[in-house]
Amino acid sequence: MxxxxxxxxxxxxxxxxxxxxxxxxxxxxxxxxxxxxxxxxxxxxxxxxxxxxxxxxxxxxxxxxxxxxxxxxxxxxxxxxxxxEQRPTERLVLGELLDRRVRLVDTGEEVTVLDVSIVQLPARRDWEIDKVFVRKGKGGALRRRGETLTVEWSAVSGFSLEEHGQGAESLLATFEQLRPADLANALHHLTPKRRAEVAAALDDDRLADVLEELPDDDQVEILGKLKEERAADVLEAMDPDDAADLLSELPEEDKERLLMLMKPDDAADVRRLLAYEERTAGGLMTTEPIVLRPDATVADALARVRQQDLSPALAAQVYVCRPPDETPTGKYLGTVHFQRLLREPPFTLVSSVVESDLPPLSPGTPLPAVTSYLAAYNMVSAPVVDASGSLLGAVTVDDVLDHLLPDDWRETEFHEPPQTPGTPRGEAVRGH
CATH class of the missing domain: 2.30.30.240 (PRC-barrel domain)
Structure with missing residues (x-):
């Protein structure tokens, strides 16, 4: 600059x-x-x-x-x-200074920090924070009506103090467009105090999406700092298999208490998943695949596939079953892949294009066999059917990968950059 x-x-x-x-x-x-x-x-x-x-x-x-x-x-x-690695004398500007409550030196009035500005010093490469953009008032329902003003850094006090109950509105605004995995990564690098404040400010659906992408320790930490009623709401918003994985990390009494607070239907799905061994098809599956009755049409199937909250893996195919059409269903009849749906007239019944020659997985199928199944048949999702022929759920490739990767994969990079032999890690290299 x-x-x-x-x-x-x-x-x-x-x-x-x-x-x-x-x-x-x-x-x-x-x-x-x-x-x-x-x-x-x-x-x-x-x-x-x-x-x-x-x-x-x-x-x-x-x-x-x-x-x-x-x-x-x-x-x-x-x-x-x-x-x-952050040092004790350093402060993260977005993570720690925004949303902080400070006071105007002249009047002693409490204000909330919305933003700060930086400027480069003349004839040097040094930079400093020079202005603070603040809003008067203590927040709450009428917070947005407060007067805003920009003042010199020296005109406010309180940045050096540890604050309890710091807000997160401005910080979240900077992360608004991030995907859940990227927001989870940002959350992971905050201090535990700040992580709890940001989690408290997220709505239930957004927090559920982010929790699904966090390491187990962070999930347990955040859930433990929520009020129990809200923790149950967030668990309901999570995919049942992810909620089951999280609850399995908790002490038995805490797990049971949260299950009792959840809606009965949601809790029933999670309890079914908790009954299976973790590294089996039953423990890996989601209980909410797309299920259609035989008399549904291709148009019906495509309408279901278009639902925005479906993951790409679940939207790749539909499962045709006799009633009831919620898991565990009536008799499983077969699968129709998304590509086949695109090739058929909208009025075609799904029962006339169903693929029934591919054997489904049993809930006890171990993880290596599930992996081989997906690889052998080029599938991104596979049906899980019990001995009576009822569809219990579907195993998706993303859940399989979660269990194949190292336990700490969420805390590390997607991949390490290649190292030149003899070059120590951390040595200065050309731009990535």
């Missing part, structure tokens, strides 16, 4: 791309790192937390930033791939 250029508000930097001088993307900005200073001196901006392609979070010093403009950050091209 050239000297004298306008200030930049940090909320505008969240998620923007970082490029090297050749135009190759290094990653995306996930946060900024600042160091508070004695007295009312503006904090020095140390650098940016950048998430590279492999989901590793690295530290990009501001001395390596040559431009912040047009919705992008330009670096010198040399990036240290060592994983970012």
């Amino acid at each position: 050239a000297s004298g250029a306008p200030r930049v508000f940090v909320s505008h930097l969240a998620g923007i791309a970082v490029f090297d001088p050749n135009g190759d993307q290094v990653g995306r900005v996930r946060d900024l790192v600042a160091m508070l200073r004695v007295g009312n001196r503006p904090p020095r901006l140390l650098g940016m937390v950048v998430e590279v392609v492999s989901r590793r979070r690295i530290f990009l010093p501001m001395t390596r930033v040559t431009g912040v403009e047009s919705g992008q950050v330009i670096t010198t091209g040399v990036v240290n791939m060592r994983r970012f």
Whole structure:
């Protein structure tokens, strides 16, 4: 950023791309790192937390930033791939400063921090936080009606204090467009205090989606900090198989108490899944595949497949069964794949195009056999049928992968970048 250029508000930097001088993307900005200073001196901006392609979070010093403009950050091209670790003297600007309640020095009035701006010092590569955008009032239902104003950093006090009950509205706004897996990754890197505050601010459906993407320890921690009634609501919003996996991590008395608070139908699905061994088709399956009766038409099937909340794996095929058409169903008749549905006239009955030659899985089928089944038949989802011929659910490839990958895969990168023999991990390398 050239000297004298306008200030930049940090909320505008969240998620923007970082490029090297050749135009190759290094990653995306996930946060900024600042160091508070004695007295009312503006904090020095140390650098940016950048998430590279492999989901590793690295530290990009501001001395390596040559431009912040047009919705992008330009670096010198040399990036240290060592994983970012926050030091005790450092503060994450998006994660820890936004939504904090501070006071105006002149009046003592309490205000909420909505944003802060950064500026580059003249003739240097140093940056600092210079302005604070705040809203008056204590929040609540009328919070948005409060007066907003931009003040100098020195005009507020309270940033150096540990705050209980810090809000999360502005932080969530910066993450609004993230997919659940990416928001979960961001949540995982917050402090436990901040993680609980953000989780409390999410609605039930969004929190359910995010919980499904978090490591087990984070899931248990967050669920344990929710009120029991809300925890039960969130479990109801989760896919039954994911809710069962989470509940299986809890002590027996806590698990039973939450099941009793859930709606009976939702709790029944989860109890059925908990009855199976974890690494079997029964333990892996979801109880909510697309089930149709034989007299349903292709048009009916396509309407079900188009439902927005279905995962791609579940939307890839429909299962034709005799009534009842909720699991456990009546007699399972076979499967119709999405491609076949697209080739048939809308008025065609699904019973006339059903594929019944592929044997279903039994609930006791072990994980290696489930994996082989999906691979051998090029399937992304497979039916699970009991001895009486009733459809119990479907195993999808994403749930199989969850159990094939290492236990800590959510806490690491999608993949490690290749290492040159003799090159220590963390050595400076060219932009990713």
